[in-house]
Amino acid sequence: MTSAIPADVVVALLGAASAERPERAGEVGELLAGAGLPDEDVARISAEVRRLKAGSARWRRRGQELSALFSSARELAQLRDVDELLSRLVERAHDLVGTDVTYLSEFDAGSRELHVRTTLGTVAPTFPGLRVPPGMGLASMVVEGRRPCWTSSYAGMTQAPHESGIDAAVRAEGLVSLLGVPLLAGEEVIGVLFAANRFEHAFSPEEISLLSAFADHAAVVLQTARLLARTQAAAEETRRAYGELARHVEAMERASGVHSDLTSLVLQGGDAGEVATALGRALRCRVSILDETAAAKDEAVRRSRRSGRCVTADGGAVAVAVMAGSTLLGALVLEKGEVEFGPVERRTAERAAQITALLRLKQDALSEAEQRVRGDLLADLVSGDPDRLADVAGRARARGIRLEDLRSVVVLAVPTDQQRQAARAARRGAALVGEHADHIVALTVDEDPAAAGRAVHAVVREALGAPVLAVAGAVRELPAGLGAEVEAAEACARALPALGLSDTAVTTDEYLPYAAMFGPDNARVPAFVRRVVGPVLDWDAEHSGTLLPTLAAYLGHRMSPVAAARALHVHKNTVLQRLERVGELLGTDWQDADRLFRLTVAVRLAHLTVGT
DSSP, rough: OOOOHHHHHHHHHHHHTTTTSSSOTTTTHHHHHHGGGHHHHHHHHHHHHHHHHHHHHHHHHHHHHHHHHHHHHHHHHHHHHHHHHHHHHHHHHHHHOOEEEEEEEEEETTEEEEEEEEEEEEOOTTSHHHHHHETHHHHHHHHTTOEEEEEEEEGGGSSSOOOHHHHHHHHHHTTOOEEEEEEEEEEEEEEEEEEEEESOOOOOHHHHHHHHHHHHHHHHHHHHHHHHHHHHHHHHHHHHHHHHHHHHHHHHHHHHHHHHHHHHHHHHHHHHHHHHHHHHHHSSSSEEEOOOOHHHOHHHHHHHHHHHSEOOOGGGGGEEEEETEEEEEEEEEEEEOOOOHHHHHHHHHHHHHHHHHHHHHHHHHHHHHHHHHHHHHHHHHOOHHHHHTTHHHHHHTTTTOOGGOOEEEEEEOGGGGGGHHHHHHHTTTTTEEEETTTTEEEOOOOOOOOHHHHHHHHHHHHHSOOOOEEEEEOOOSSTTHHHHHHHHHHHHHHHHHGGGSEEEEEEEETTHHEEEETTTOTTTTHHHHHHHHHHHHHHHHHSSSHHHHHHHHHHHHTHHHHHHHHHHHHHHHHHHHHHHHHHHHHHTTSSSHHHHHHHHHHHHHHHHHHOO
C-alpha cells in the first residue's frame, strides 16, 4: 500500500514546481526523504516537478512576451508618421527577440525588389539601403512563400540563390544566422522583418512564432499608417486644389472687373493714367507709366518688347511694353503688391497694355490733328502774307494761344528723319511748333531768347539723344509777321556748323554778322569773296589747294607763322613760302590794315560758303 505524503510536503513540492523561484539541486529528494517512498517514486516525482516547473516558466515567459507584444502594438498604433513608425517597429522587434541585428526590408511590388529601409544594431555603412534583386537571397524566399524562413548559417545556405552584392554586405556586417518573417496586409507583402545574429543559432519555434506575431501586428499598423498618410496627402492635395481654384476664380473675377473698367475707359475717352489706376486698384498694387524714352532704356521693357509678354524685373516688379505694331509707346510697371502675379494677372496686365496703346494712338491722332492746325498757324505767321494773317489772331485764341504773349522764336536744326520726334519734344515747352524749310520752329513766351533757346535745346536733346543746334531770336509784336526773325535764325543755323557749332543753343544777336550775310539777301557775298581772294582761290583750284587753308591758319593765329605751321603740321619755312606766294597773287600791300580786315572776312566767308 502506497504511503501517504503529508500536506506540508505536497505544498513544498508545488512551491518547488513554481517558476517564480530558482530550483535547487536535490530539493525534491530532500522534501520526500521522510515520506518512506521508494527511490523510483522519488525519481518519478522529481521528473514531474521539473516538467511542471519548465512548463510554468514557458507559459510565464509566453505571457510576458504576449504582454510586450500587445504593448508594442498599442504603442505602434499611436504613431502616424511612416518613417518614425518603421524605426520604432524595428526597435521594438529588436527588444522582443533579443538578436544582434534587426532590420526591415521594404517590398516594391512594381520592381519586385526589396531594399533595407530601417536597421538597428548594424555597423557596416553598406548595409542600410541594400537592395535585394527578385528571386535572390533569404528575403525573396520569404516574399515568394509568404512564410517565415531562416538559416543557422547563411554562408552555407543552399535553399535560396546567393547574390554577390548581398553576400558582401552580409559578410561586412558579420551576420551568420538569419530569421525573416513577412509583413502581410491581406495577400499583399509589404516588407520582410529580419532578426539576425553574428553566430550560428537555430531559431526556436517560440522565437519564430513571436517574431511572426509581432510582424502581423506591425503589418496592420504600417498599412494603416500608409493609408492614413495617403489620405492626408489626398486631403492636402484637395485643399491645395480648392485653394488654387478659389484663387483662380478670384483672379478671373478681378480680370473681368478690369476688362469692364477698361472697356468703359475706351468708350468714354479715358487716358493711360486712368488705365493704370484701374489696373492698380484691381490687382492691389502700384502701377507706373513709363514714356517711350524711359521705356527704351529699361532692360525688362526691352525683353517684354521682344516677347510681347509680361517680364519680371529686379525686385519682383512686372513690366509690360506698350506697343503699336513695332513702335514702342511706353510701358506699364506693376510693383509687387498684395496679389500674387499669376498667369491670369499677367494676361490682365498685357490686356491693359493693349488698351493703353489704343488710347495712346487715339490721343496721338487727336494731338497730331491739333498740331497740324497749330502748324498751319505758325506757317501763316512766318509767311507774312496779309491774307493769311487776317484772322490768325482769332484762330490762335480758339486754340488757347494769345499771340501777344509770344516773345521768342527758336529754330532747331535736326536730321530729317528726327524732325517729327524733335517737334513732339519741343511742344512740351513751346506754345506753337511747326516745320519750315527743313527746320523745326518753336514759339515760346520766354522774354529772354537765350533762355528760350537753352530750354528748347535741352528737352529736344534729351529726347533725341543726338546733337541739336538751336538758334533763338526775339519776336516782334505779333501778328505783324514772323518771316524776318525765322529767316535770320535759319541763316545762322546754316552757317554755324562750319564754325564747329552743331550741338548748342545760341541767339541771332550773338552771330548777327553771319545772319546778315547768309540771310535771304546774301547774293552779294560770293561776289565780295571773289573780289578779295579770287586769285588765291584760282591758284588753289589749279594747284595743290593749300594757300587758302594756310592764309586762314595765319590769320586765325594772330599772324604768327610759327603758330600757323604748328596748326597745319608743316614747317615754318613752308608757311613763309606760301605766304610769299599769297603776296605775289594779292599784292605787297595785302597786310595793310584795311585790306587785312576785308581779307580776314573774305577768308572766313569762303570757309562758311564751302560749309553751307
